[in-house]
Amino acid sequence: MSRVGVTRAAIVIGAIGVIEVCCRTGVINHLTMIPPSAMFVAAWHLLGMGAIQRDLLFTVTNTAAAIVIAVIAGFVAGVILNAVPRLRRIVDPLLAAYYAVPTFIFYPLLVAMLGLNRAPLIAIGAVLGVVAMTVNTLAGLDRIPRVYLRTAAAMRMSRIATALLVQLPAATPHLVTGVKLAVSYSIVGTIAGEFILSVAGLGRAMSLAYNNLDNATMYGLMLILIVTVTLINLGIYEWERAVHRRWGLR
Amino acid sequence: MNRRFDGALFTLAVLLLWELLYRVVGSAGLSSPLTTFAAVVHLLSSGAFWKNVSATADAFALAVVFSLAGGLAIGLLLGLSRFAGDVFDPILNALTAIPKITLYPVILLFFGLGMEAKVAFGTIHGIFPVIILTMNGVRNISPVVRKAARAMRLTPAQTIRTVLLPAALPEIVSGMRIGVSLALLGTLIGELFASDRGIGFMLIQSVEHSDVPTTMAITVLLFAVAVVGGMAMLRVDRRLHQGG
Numbered sequence: 001m002s003r004v005g006v007t008r009a010a011i012v013i014g015a016i017g018v019i020e021v022c023c024r025t026g027v028i029n030h031l032t033m034i035p036p037s038a039m040f041v042a043a044w045h046l047l048g049m050g051a052i053q054r055d056l057l058f059t060v061t062n063t064a065a066a067i068v069i070a071v072i073a074g075f076v077a078g079v080i081l082n083a084v085p086r087l088r089r090i091v092d093p094l095l096a097a098y099y100a101v102p103t104f105i106f107y108p109l110l111v112a113m114l115g116l117n118r119a120p121l122i123a124i125g126a127v128l129g130v131v132a133m134t135v136n137t138l139a140g141l142d143r144i145p146r147v148y149l150r151t152a153a154a155m156r157m158s159r160i161a162t163a164l165l166v167q168l169p170a171a172t173p174h175l176v177t178g179v180k181l182a183v184s185y186s187i188v189g190t191i192a193g194e195f196i197l198s199v200a201g202l203g204r205a206m207s208l209a210y211n212n213l214d215n216a217t218m219y220g221l222m223l224i225l226i227v228t229v230t231l232i233n234l235g236i237y238e239w240e241r242a243v244h245r246r247w248g249l250r
Numbered sequence: 251m252n253r254r255f256d257g258a259l260f261t262l263a264v265l266l267l268w269e270l271l272y273r274v275v276g277s278a279g280l281s282s283p284l285t286t287f288a289a290v291v292h293l294l295s296s297g298a299f300w301k302n303v304s305a306t307a308d309a310f311a312l313a314v315v316f317s318l319a320g321g322l323a324i325g326l327l328l329g330l331s332r333f334a335g336d337v338f339d340p341i342l343n344a345l346t347a348i349p350k351i352t353l354y355p356v357i358l359l360f361f362g363l364g365m366e367a368k369v370a371f372g373t374i375h376g377i378f379p380v381i382i383l384t385m386n387g388v389r390n391i392s393p394v395v396r397k398a399a400r401a402m403r404l405t406p407a408q409t410i411r412t413v414l415l416p417a418a419l420p421e422i423v424s425g426m427r428i429g430v431s432l433a434l435l436g437t438l439i440g441e442l443f444a445s446d447r448g449i450g451f452m453l454i455q456s457v458e459h460s461d462v463p464t465t466m467a468i469t470v471l472l473f474a475v476a477v478v479g480g481m482a483m484l485r486v487d488r489r490l491h492q493g494g
Contacts, residue, residue, distance in 0.1 A: 003333075008338075011337065031359070033359065089253065090256050093481050097479075097480030098480075106469065109279060112278055113275050188351070191352065192349060192351045195351050195352075195354070203351075206352065210355040222352055225352050229347065229348060230344045230347070230348065234343075
């Protein structure tokens, strides 16, 4: 491992160690926070329980559905806006300000419209992720060098061939960034939804554990959630870097 | 003129869609545009609403101060050393992507119900973009500029104030823009769970009482404030990026 990697690992482990010591010595009250080692034990036990597995599956499938919808809808919206500049000019300020709006405020409305089931959770995840994909699709299409399109025209490529063989590959790095952001926003949206008004899922299980003052379960679930999300995000982060390197961007 | 016409057309289309959706869904899920605007007017003329606005504004202002000051200091520190930046970059990215809402029980256990919890929630949302963009801004300053500062024997404080901060300003302002909007988001989420006053509290109350027009009115108002504020900040941001 490189010097940077070793230092990074040391800092992360050191930070966990400090929290562990604070919890063990009572600097942090055990009613407030349980030691990280106890969180690991709790998480391990929880992973073996059927109820938690069901909650985990519920959360993961909802998030996956939200991501798929956000990526596809965001891409299509980007292509349409790129093709209709007049519409784009109107929508542009909305796209730019979109993430300043606390989107989760629409959650109660979605529940009322779609019912108290998994549909509003998927919807809010998709709603949160879709604009990141649209914005990056537009950015990717904007930055295709003119000469590529002229070359395609000179070779008498059809519009479909141009789109598939020239425009799509040229826009790929931005599309990957869009996917990355859509994934992380969709995850946040779905889980936030579970917390606010939910029927099932890890978010609700955590809320319940908190209300029952069951710290072991709560921190165990929190650990499972945070580790899972972090692994997914780091994986995508690496994928993005690999794509950008291959396209010669970094 | 053409632009304004398009904008009006778009607004009209949105209102029409809203009305149509209302006709389909019914008043349990949605209130019509007209009812909602009546509720907005009612809210704006009620004293309770403004008391909640000022509660949210207090928490939001503190969260912004902590996010910006803390983010700027940490970002500068990490940006100054290539090594520190390399070490912390993935850690910061991972921390940014954590759904902060999972941390609300921890915040509540540490800070209890009330102002502190709201501010803490706003700050953990707002601080990371400021750190990351400040760090990147400082790291991307051309080495020549920093060498020039050294050749002129500027003290570290002088270097930061007269060289590094101005050079990294566009990135820092972008980070602040994102940080401010996320701090608002965080403060509001904090109020949903951890408060007995404020706009977020009002929102969750109206949801629990199935008071659809009030829910919609608050939503519309928040949307308007966020879009107008976001666009104003974006304008400043874009000007700085073009000027540099």
